[in-house]
Every structure is written in C-alpha cells, then in structure tokens.
Amino acid sequence: xxxxxxxxxxxxQNEIGDDSGAVKAFAQAAEGLGYDxxxxxxxxxxxxxxxxxxxxxxxxxxxxxxxPLVTFGYLAAVTEKIELTTSILILPQRQTALVAKQxxxxxxxxxxxxxxxxxxxxxxxxxEALGENFRDRGKRSEEQIELLRLLWTNEVVDFxxxxxxIDHAGLRPMPVQRPIPIWFGGxxxxxxxxxxxxxxxxxxxxVPPNDQGRExxxxxxxxxxxxxxxxxxxxxxxxxxxxxxxxxxxxxFNTWSEWGATHIAANSLHSGLTxxxxxxxxxxxFRELTRE
Numbered sequence: 001x002x003x004x005x006x007x008x009x010x011x012x013q014n015e016i017g018d019d020s021g022a023v024k025a026f027a028q029a030a031e032g033l034g035y036d037x038x039x040x041x042x043x044x045x046x047x048x049x050x051x052x053x054x055x056x057x058x059x060x061x062x063x064x065x066x067x068p069l070v071t072f073g074y075l076a077a078v079t080e081k082i083e084l085t086t087s088i089l090i091l092p093q094r095q096t097a098l099v100a101k102q103x104x105x106x107x108x109x110x111x112x113x114x115x116x117x118x119x120x121x122x123x124x125x126x127x128e129a130l131g132e133n134f135r136d137r138g139k140r141s142e143e144q145i146e147l148l149r150l151l152w153t154n155e156v157v158d159f160x161x162x163x164x165x166i167d168h169a170g171l172r173p174m175p176v177q178r179p180i181p182i183w184f185g186g187x188x189x190x191x192x193x194x195x196x197x198x199x200x201x202x203x204x205x206x207v208p209p210n211d212q213g214r215e216x217x218x219x220x221x222x223x224x225x226x227x228x229x230x231x232x233x234x235x236x237x238x239x240x241x242x243x244x245x246x247x248x249x250x251x252x253f254n255t256w257s258e259w260g261a262t263h264i265a266a267n268s269l270h271s272g273l274t275x276x277x278x279x280x281x282x283x284x285x286f287r288e289l290t291r292e
Contacts, residue, residue, distance in 0.1 A: 006262065006263045007035055007037075007266070008037040008038065008083075008264070009030040011023075011026060011039060011066075012269050012273070012279045013063075013065050015273060017064055022276035026280060029284075033284055034287060035082060035287065037082060038082055039087045039265045040071065040084070040085065042065065042068050042086060042088060042090055043090070043123065043126065044065075045061070046063050047060055047123065047125040048061045057122065068086045069089070073105065073109055076106060076109040076113070082113070083113045083115055084106065084114050085114075086117045087183075087185060089117065089118050090118075090119060090121035090126065091120070091141050091145075092138075092140050092144065093137070094132075096144045096148065097151065099148065100152060104152060104175040104180070116180050116181065117182075118182060118185070120138050140163050142199065145182055147159055147161070148182065149179045152174065152178055153179050154170060155172075155174075157169060181202070183204055184196040184203055185204045187216070194223050194227075196223075197226070197227045200234060203220060203234065204238075209238070236256075236260065236262055237264070238261045238265070240253050243269070243270045246289060
C-alpha cells in the first residue's frame with residue numbers, strides 16, 4: 001500500500017434500514033478496523049415510481065437514506081478520529097447559507113473531521129420538492145462553492161452574486177477547518193470535469209479502473225494543469241466494489257493506488273447482504289487484505 005494512502009468505508013445507506021444502532025455500529029466498527037474515513041450518500045426524497053412509468057433512477061421512496069449532516073452530528077459524538085465524508089451531498093438542491101452553517105457545526109463537533117463531497121444531482125423530483133431550480137444547478141453550484149468558502153473563512157461576508165445576497169453577515173461558530181475541504185463527485189462530461197479541476201480540493205470519480213477510466217483520469221489531470229493547478233494538490237477518491245469479489249477488489253485497489261489515488265473507499269453495497277454485521281464482516285476482510 002502506498003504511504004499516505006487513506007482507506008475509507010462506504011456506509012451501506014439503503015441496506016441497513018432505519019435502525020440507529022446499526023448506524024452507530026458500522027461507524028464504530030469502521031473506525032476500530034483502522035479505516036480513515038466514512039462515506040455517506042445523500043438523497044432527501046425518493047420518488048414513488050408507481051405513477052412514473054419512464055422512471056430510470058436507481059432509487060425510489062422505498063430506499064432508506066439517513067441525512068448525512070444530521071447523522072454526522074451524531075457520529076461526531078460516538079467516534080473519535082474517523083473522517084466524516086459526504087459523497088456526495090447534492091448541493092444545489094440545498095440552501096447555501098444553511099449548508100455552510102450545518103457543515104461548520106459538524107466540523108466543530110467532530111474536531112475538524114468533515115470533508116464535504118458535493119455534486120449537482122440527477123433527481124428532478126427532489127429539486128422540485130425543495131423549491132430549487134434543476135436546470136441551472138451546475139452554474140449555480142459554482143457560486144454556492146464560492147460563498148461556502150467565504151462564510152467558512154470570514155467573520156463577516158458581503159456578497160452579491162447572481163443567485164445569492166448576503167449583506168454584511170457571518171457564521172458563528174466557525175468551523176475548525178477554514179475552509180472545510182470541498183470535493184466533487186460526478187464527472188461524466190467535460191464541462192463537469194473542468195469545473196472540478198478549477199474549483200475542487202479533490203475528485204470522487206465514478207469510473208472503473210480500466211482503460212476507459214484511465215483515459216478519463218488523464219483527461220481530468222490535464223484539465224487541472226490547464227487551470228494552473230498542480231495535480232498533486234487535487235486529491236482522487238476512488239471506489240472499490242466488494243460485490244465483485246475480494247480478488248477483483250484487490251486488483252482494483254492496486255490499480256487505483258498505482259494511478260495515484262489519494263483515497264480509496266470500499267463499498268459493500270449490492271453484495272446480497274441483509275444485516276449490518278454482514279457489512280462489517282465484509283469491510284473487515286477487505287481491510288485485512290489491504291494490510292497484507
């Protein structure tokens with residue numbers, strides 16, 4: 001394993017139900033096994049597909065998603081050192097100043113352990129219900145990121161943008177990290193890759209570790225260079241699917257490591273598991289393999 005490489009575990013959001021004990025058990029187990037960070041997905045609402053015959057999304061109203069920032073406030077009290085990572089929080093469907101406030105509070109309560117992975121989302125149903133515009137979410141997210149960083153690093157902010165106005169106001173308490181790291185998910189288009197290369201502290205690619213994935217990674221690193229940034233200053237947080245078996249998972253892990261990933265997270269979802277203890281057993285086995 002490369003020195004400095006951080007290993008994470010994906011919280012099995014929609015496969016452990018609404019048992020708060022399971023939420024605590026998985027987080028504490030991951031920390032106890034030596035994982036460096038915990039990954040949480042985000043969805044506020046799931047669509048009832050019974051009257052949406054053309055629905056193509058992977059989740060519905062029957063899938064459980066624990067709200068990440070609220071859950072992180074809880075996990076901050078029952079863990080000690082594991083980093084708490086959203087991957088991803090759907091930023092443009094949320095109100096920016098409120099996200100800044102909530103994230104700052106989590107960072108404070110956890111002692112500076114929050115990493116905010118964000119994305120622009122795909123589920124128009126959520127945007128409609130939350131009163132946000134689905135069509136301008138990409139460009140609007142850029143202004144949101146600018147404002148978040150201002151709010152986390154300045155006691156008083158005077159901001160007048162296209163979508164946001166703050167007239168000499170500020171947060172209290174401030175976060176421990178100033179600013180909180182902002183990473184990006186997504187990256188299916190060149191427009192998104194270029195946005196991440198310009199604005200992100202890191203990228204959470206959803207691409208496989210094959211020739212196609214390598215091509216996209218190389219393209220992204222070129223965009224980072226084009227943005228007058230150093231590639232080593234922009235992290236890469238990859239996902240390993242344990243559902244494909246441990247042999248393949250280890251191959252994928254080593255590939256991402258060779259490609260210079262700074263973070264790699266093990267995902268036990270979609271492996272036919274029905275209880276949190278099974279998920280814990282799976283990430284325990286994977287952690288053992290990465291230590292060999």
